[in-house]
Structure formats: C-alpha cells, structure tokens
Amino acid sequence: MGVGRQKGRVRFCAATVVTAAVLAGSGVLAGCGSSGGPPDGGASRRASPAPKPVPVWNRSPRSVAAVGDSITRGFDACVPFSDCPEVSWATGTDSGVDSLATRLVGAPTAAKRSWNEARSGARMADLPGQMAQAARRVPDLVTVMVGANDACQDSVDLMTPVADFRTSFTAAMRRLRTGAPKAQVYVSSVPDLKRLWSTGRDNPLGRQIWKLGICASMLGDSQDDGAAAQRRRATVYDRVVAYNGVLKDVCAKDVRCRYDGGAVFDFRFTGEQLSPWDWFHPSKDGQGELAEIAYRNVTALRAPA
Structure with a gap:
C-alpha cells in the first residue's frame, strides 16, 4: 500500500510538471519532493524584488x-x-x-x-x-x-x-x-x-x-x-x-x-x-x-x- 501510494505521487508529480511546462511555455519548473512541495521550501516565492534603476540624469552637475x-x-x-x-x-x-x-x-x-x-x-x-x-x-x-x-x-x-x-x-x-x-x-x-x-x-x-x-x-x-x-x-x-x-x-x-x-x-x-x-x-x-x-x-x- 505504501509503495503504491509513493508510485502514485511520482506519477502525479510527473504529470503535473509536464502539464505546467506546456501551459507556461517553459522547459523547467520547480521539482517535486516526496511530500509534493517545492524542494526549496517556497523560498523562490519569497525572492527579493528587482532593484530600482538608478536615474541617468544628474540634477546637480558640477562642471x-x-x-x-x-x-x-x-x-x-x-x-x-x-x-x-x-x-x-x-x-x-x-x-x-x-x-x-x-x-x-x-x-x-x-x-x-x-x-x-x-x-x-x-x-x-x-x-x-x-x-x-x-x-x-x-x-x-x-x-x-x-x-x-x-x-x-x-x-x-x-x-x-x-x-x-x-x-x-x-x-x-x-x-x-x-x-x-x-x-x-x-x-x-x-x-x-x-x-x-x-x-x-x-x-x-x-x-x-x-x-x-x-x-x-x-x-x-x-x-x-x-x-x-x-x-x-x-x-x-x-x-x-x-x-x-x-x-x-x-x-x-x-x-x-x-x-x-x-x-x-x-x-x-x-x-x-x-x-x-x-x-x-x-x-x-x-x-x-x-x-x-x-x-x-x-x-x-x-x-x-
């Protein structure tokens, strides 16, 4: 019974990855662990926002x-x-x-x-x-x-x-x-x-x-x-x-x-x-x-x- 459930999880995870990859147009998505969650524990969802670009125009030129x-x-x-x-x-x-x-x-x-x-x-x-x-x-x-x-x-x-x-x-x-x-x-x-x-x-x-x-x-x-x-x-x-x-x-x-x-x-x-x-x-x-x-x-x- 335990082995059957494990195989079921593997088959479900694989199917999920393939389906999501097709829908997202991406070849790589987060993998599945034995518990069914992302391997990084969700850290990717907590990534820091991209830094704001530095303004090009300097309003205080010195020459x-x-x-x-x-x-x-x-x-x-x-x-x-x-x-x-x-x-x-x-x-x-x-x-x-x-x-x-x-x-x-x-x-x-x-x-x-x-x-x-x-x-x-x-x-x-x-x-x-x-x-x-x-x-x-x-x-x-x-x-x-x-x-x-x-x-x-x-x-x-x-x-x-x-x-x-x-x-x-x-x-x-x-x-x-x-x-x-x-x-x-x-x-x-x-x-x-x-x-x-x-x-x-x-x-x-x-x-x-x-x-x-x-x-x-x-x-x-x-x-x-x-x-x-x-x-x-x-x-x-x-x-x-x-x-x-x-x-x-x-x-x-x-x-x-x-x-x-x-x-x-x-x-x-x-x-x-x-x-x-x-x-x-x-x-x-x-x-x-x-x-x-x-x-x-x-x-x-x-x-x-």
Whole structure:
C-alpha cells in the first residue's frame, strides 16, 4: 500500500510538471519532493524584488561646457558689436546674470569649472568641432544653443536644409560621446525669430541696425507687410520649427540628453531683454532669463514635455 501510494505521487508529480511546462511555455519548473512541495521550501516565492534603476540624469552637475553661437557668447549684451562671455547665460560670471554654471557650481568656482566653446556666427555644421573641444574638458554637463544662424541668411534659399541640420547635430552628439560618454547634454530650442522681428520692428534704432544685414531672411524690409514679405517670414518661421523638431528628436535618442521642450522658442522677449545695439540678440537681462530657463529645466525632476 505504501509503495503504491509513493508510485502514485511520482506519477502525479510527473504529470503535473509536464502539464505546467506546456501551459507556461517553459522547459523547467520547480521539482517535486516526496511530500509534493517545492524542494526549496517556497523560498523562490519569497525572492527579493528587482532593484530600482538608478536615474541617468544628474540634477546637480558640477562642471559645465557650453557650445553654440553668438547668444552663448553674450554678443552685443554689454559691448556694442562684440562678444561679452562674462554675461553668457551658460557660463558667465556676472552676478547680474547668475548664469547656469554659477547656479550649479557656485560663484567662487564657476570660472574654474566652466568652459565656453561657442563661437559667434556658428551654424550647426560647426557644432561637431565645438563638441570635440568640449569633450576634452570631460564636463558633467554640456549646453547647446545653435541654429539661429542656420535660418538667419541673406535669403531663405541660403538657409541650412533640415536634413543637413540633422546630419550635423547627429555627428556632434557622436563626437561628444567619443570623448565624454557620460556627459549630460542640455539642448536649448532655437528662438522664435519671427517674434523677435515683431518685438523690435517698432524701434527706430533697431530698424536702422537691421538694414546693415542682420538676419536679413527674417528682419530685412522690416516694415514691409506685403504678401511676399509675409511668405518669406513664414518660411523662416517654419524652418526654425523644423530645426527644433530635429533637436528634440536627436536628443531623445540619447539617454543623457535633455531638450528644453521648446521653452526658449516660446519665451516672449521684451524690449528690455533685447540688446539696445541691435534689437536682436539678448541683452544682459535677456541672458539672465535664458539662465533661469536652463536652470529650471536642468534641475527639474523630469524632462520638459
């Protein structure tokens, strides 16, 4: 009788294992002991939960490298027609701006822990070289603000094609990752050039300066409201929107990249926040606003939508 019951248990256990394996699609399940229970006494059911993944984005980077164009160089912000990097939104040391680097690193050490590799007049095609320079610093964070010069040309036909813009930005990110694989990247959207035109067009001095050729694709013939001028400005506007779409898309493919969600594009610069010498570049006050936008997004718990 005892042997028969033992054989019955073996046959029942074997049948149970085969049936469960078929239903679960698995070739191995817990075995059966002579008592019919799992051999580990149920320890497998008490396994510790998987550890939570460590967040990739560091909200407190301790060094900053900046790449980009004249905006990041502080052009026309404190000296007419000249760079003024001390008031740069990204790496400036002027207390009136309270740059991103100053807010993150602290005023006493910001100058030693931040580097401005941006160049006035730079386009997206120049960014791979700047990224290579930034990578040599091995910074915790790299800020990117570029694209306005790709749209600001003598005519709309000379604007950088969107496909070329994408190719250059992708190459720039690759160059950074080659030299600084763990550096975080904060990407600012390209400003709304049409809004800048709308804000500055009523200023007599601004109109005269614009005639010198500043961003002629958007600012040329600033008082012309004819159909052709409106189409030209709309074309520039659409190109900037497309550039920002590229920035967002390429950045989303890198786990250590954060796009500003269009915050700079959406920001409404006032007359006080534009340079009194060209009514186009940010003034010192405008640089401070850009620093605030960047700090808010870099330190946010989640990336902007």
